[in-house]
Amino acid sequence: MVRSRFDSQLEQLDVEMIKMGALCEEAINASMKAFLENDDVAAQIASEKENEIDRKEREIEALCMRLLLQQQPVARDLRLISSALKMISDMERIGDQAADIAEITAFLKDNDTKSKVHIRDMGIAAIKMVTESVDSFVNKDMKLAKSVMEYDDVLDNLFVEVKQELIDLIGKDKANGEFCIDLIMIAKYLERIGDHATNIAEWVEYSITGSHVKMAMEEGNK
């Protein structure tokens, strides 16, 4: 069987997306390692991964444009490509935020405030969401995509919890203020990463079924 050029290009897109997803996982893993273990090398890796993710985004974007212009795809293929275009911008944001976290960790080295709040749990949850959203894309797994969307609530609740913990800490000792603000930023970044992972999962669902959760909700509101 001779594979058409279009098919092989679509498959290439799939593979590139997987690679970009893997880079995102590595970026956030590295930044959490930098944060929790005060690992300078890991922080360096996180920022390198971010550059690599940006490069991959441009590559995939060019590939998508080529596919759209040259092949003029319709229906499912068009959905696949347009959702890929949306997904890579979410992935790129994940990479950015992972690098931002790694950058902040440099200021938090000699402080054990972080052990007093639940940021570690947030990191674990965010990593889980990113990994599972990429998995759902790789395996075209609707169930997993749905579970990622639902898991976002866990991360959001953790964020609220961490926020409260930090408020209490500042209340107890004002000297902690600066660290606490840095920590709240990291918590916020993690929370955003969770949102981007949710977006990815939503686009996975869209590329499979052709219906997008948020669009469907808006339709319902009308």
Place this chain on the structure above:
Amino acid sequence: MTRRIFWAIFGVAMVMMLAAIGLVFGMMNAYFSAERRDNLRSQAVFIGAGIQASGFEYLERMPISSERITWIDEDGMVLFDNKANPEKMDNHRAREEVVAAFENGEGFGGRYSKTLSEKTVYYALKLENNTVVRISELTISPVALFFTMTQPLAFILALAIFFSIFLALKTAKKITKPINDIDLEQPELAVVYDELTPLLRRIAVQNKQIYWQMRELKCQKQEFDTITSNMQEGLLVLDAQGDVLSYNIGAMQLMGIETSRAQANVFQLNRSEGFRRSVESALAGVHREETIQIDGKICKIFANPVFQEDTLEGAILLLFDITEQEERERLRREFTANVSHELKTPLTSISGFAEIMKNGMVQGEDVPRFAGKIYDEAQRLIQMIQDIIKLSKLDEKQSIMEKEAVDLEVLVQETVKRLEPIAQKKGITISVVTQPAVFTGVKQVLQEMLYNLCDNAIRYNYENGKVTISMENKEKEIVITVSDSGMGIAPANQSRVFERFYRANESRSKETEGTGLGLSIVKHGAMLHDAKINLTSELGKGTKMKLVFPK
């Protein structure tokens, strides 16, 4: 096909139609013009006779007719015209039909109007008085006639198209049906057009070729599968795009993937960094080795590019599970580090005391105390080295240690007797409950095991504590239990106490003086005898060690 047939049919229809129209037109035109000429001539003869008889009077009396009648004298001057004023008309001497009439007695002429839609036909007749009478008639030209027929022609064209399509569809179906019905498995049996026989014969030959090639490939694949499926190592064969062409069960097990999902791009199977790097490197044509982790397993990957005549065709990945190897390596490294550290500690003390003595800084009466310390440390060193030797012997499971029937009851009593003095120092009471039991094992090792367990029970006990040693001789196994009322082991440490040099409480290691190898020896001894060790302990309350020897 249908289109081609359509054009063929339609083309033929069109050609035939045009030819028919042309032929009919030509013939009709010729016939009618001849008719018209005869008609004009007979009229002219008639009118000429009239003119000769009565001249102008005849002409003026003539009823108005559709034909135009002109009377011309021998100079070409128009004498009379029933449709125009003769005085305004120019000389007609040079007109084609007039010239012919003066020369031959009669002449024809024809002229088209400007639009070609009308044709005027002239007939001139020379009369006996040397004048010429000319009659002309207006007729529709053949071109105009053709245009008047466009409507019926269009109808016929539409009909032709319709029939052509219909016939084309029908014919195409009729022609292709027997071709489609050919059984390609047995083309030589098909009865169709003779023109197709060479093709069918060729298909038959190719079928045979394909069959044999498939068989050969299947055999090769089976061979390959048999070889690879029995491999412990994982094997993946990729094409240049990274799609999995072939895999073995080992690879899927190592990567923790169901075989149904294996036929995909390799990055769908695993996308971890090391894996990606090695695959990308191999697909770029460079060999690469990486160590990666998959679900807690440690894997070594060898990625090799595959070239065929200088072009990259794909890659071969070999995966080895090196978890155990890596674990052993880690333990060995730890052991070496620990041994050096543990051996160094007493040696440092010995060296320190000796140095003080060497420098003459010790008074005569203190010498025995210092020498005693040096002796104690040296003893500890010797003890430790002995333990290490025992362990390494157990490690190698040397055949020197021959198994014999050992009376465990006696062994227990002997051990207790040896430890009695130490127990008494701490005020610990040892109670023994035994049954007679004989076990086939290495006496020395069993003794060592019991000694270490009891020693620990005393060593890690509180003052005035209790140690209970019991032995049960069951049907299939002998169970020896050593329990104490000591300080116990925290749950987190329970799995690690059997490691070499591991001490549950690092800070107490000095005061309790162990080598850190005791339980390790027990574990290895148990392994030698296929016995199981069961540890239950509660921090601050005591520890219970159960040895289960199978009979």
